[in-house]
Amino acid sequence: MGLFDKFRKGLRKTREEGITKQIEEVVESYEEITDELFEELEEVLIMGDVGFPTAEKVISSLKEKVENDNVKDVKQVREMLKDIVSGIVWGGSYLKIRTKPSVILIIGVNGVGKTTTIGKLALRLKEQGRSVILGAADTFRAAAIEQLQVWADRAEVDLIKSAEGSDPASVVFDTIQAGKARNSDVIIIDTAGRLHNKKNLMDELNKIGRVIDRELPDASKEVLLVLDATTGQNAVNQAKDFKEAAGITGIVLTKLDGTARGGVVLAINNELDVPVKFVGVGEQIDDLQPFDADAFAAGLFGGEESK
Numbered sequence: 001m002g003l004f005d006k007f008r009k010g011l012r013k014t015r016e017e018g019i020t021k022q023i024e025e026v027v028e029s030y031e032e033i034t035d036e037l038f039e040e041l042e043e044v045l046i047m048g049d050v051g052f053p054t055a056e057k058v059i060s061s062l063k064e065k066v067e068n069d070n071v072k073d074v075k076q077v078r079e080m081l082k083d084i085v086s087g088i089v090w091g092g093s094y095l096k097i098r099t100k101p102s103v104i105l106i107i108g109v110n111g112v113g114k115t116t117t118i119g120k121l122a123l124r125l126k127e128q129g130r131s132v133i134l135g136a137a138d139t140f141r142a143a144a145i146e147q148l149q150v151w152a153d154r155a156e157v158d159l160i161k162s163a164e165g166s167d168p169a170s171v172v173f174d175t176i177q178a179g180k181a182r183n184s185d186v187i188i189i190d191t192a193g194r195l196h197n198k199k200n201l202m203d204e205l206n207k208i209g210r211v212i213d214r215e216l217p218d219a220s221k222e223v224l225l226v227l228d229a230t231t232g233q234n235a236v237n238q239a240k241d242f243k244e245a246a247g248i249t250g251i252v253l254t255k256l257d258g259t260a261r262g263g264v265v266l267a268i269n270n271e272l273d274v275p276v277k278f279v280g281v282g283e284q285i286d287d288l289q290p291f292d293a294d295a296f297a298a299g300l301f302g303g304e305e306s307k
Helices: 001-008 012-017 018-030 035-050 053-066 076-088 115-125 142-156 168-181 198-215 232-248 264-272 294-303
Strands: 102-107 132-136 158-160 186-190 221-228 249-252 276-280 286-288
Touching: 018 035, 018 076, 018 294, 035 053, 035 264, 053 076, 053 264, 076 102, 076 264, 102 115, 102 198, 102 232, 115 132, 115 142, 115 186, 115 221, 115 249, 115 276, 115 286, 132 168, 142 158, 158 168, 158 276, 168 186, 168 198, 198 232, 221 232, 232 264, 249 264, 249 286, 264 276
Parallel strands: 102 186, 102 221, 132 158, 132 186, 221 249, 249 276
Antiparallel strands: 276 286
């Protein structure tokens, strides 16, 4: 199954139950392009987790395109929306891992799929010929360490861990030392998704960041935030908090296949100015897919990928 087909399958609920279906219903209810059409389309986008700022931007671009191209046929609106969305969303699977070792810090709240993402990412990097070592720095939840061990075993990569309740920063330190000693290409570090309060969590992430900067000052570093697509605008709000505290470099959006809220990708890109690097479009090991704007737009609205 190719990338386009993966996205199309993953966005099925959004197409059939979410904004795609509603956009089609609105367009089909008009015989000509009017201000009322634009207003209804904007409302659909806002209600579809695209959010007000992004919906406003999309409709403004649509109005401009309709006027500039002197479009009269309302049936063309859907295809024009697809082109606009393709131009707004951006991302890609490029990871900054130029040094040996490089570090990928995985952050996000509990339940979003961090551990699964780490396992799939480790396998992906290993298949590219890179040696990987994992660090279990989510020491506040025993199950997190156990789950990460399962994925480490499946990917056949080393895992550095400590007892539940240990200092996460010390686990990061130990993982870095092990990565250096074993000449690993990539160090992937899991982090806690919840502590006593938000400040406590952000302080811990800052402490981990300082350890990485001190021990590997010249290393390439990615900070990937894992978000659950099914939470819609809540995912955007989480991202704003984490971006402020942790300087995220990319987004991994999971469970895209399990929600009709695929429009949240637009909000994340536009409001946060952070690339979506990977999306989860299923349960299989290869269902962590590199994000592609054209494939996303085509999967959302149907038809073929833009050229």
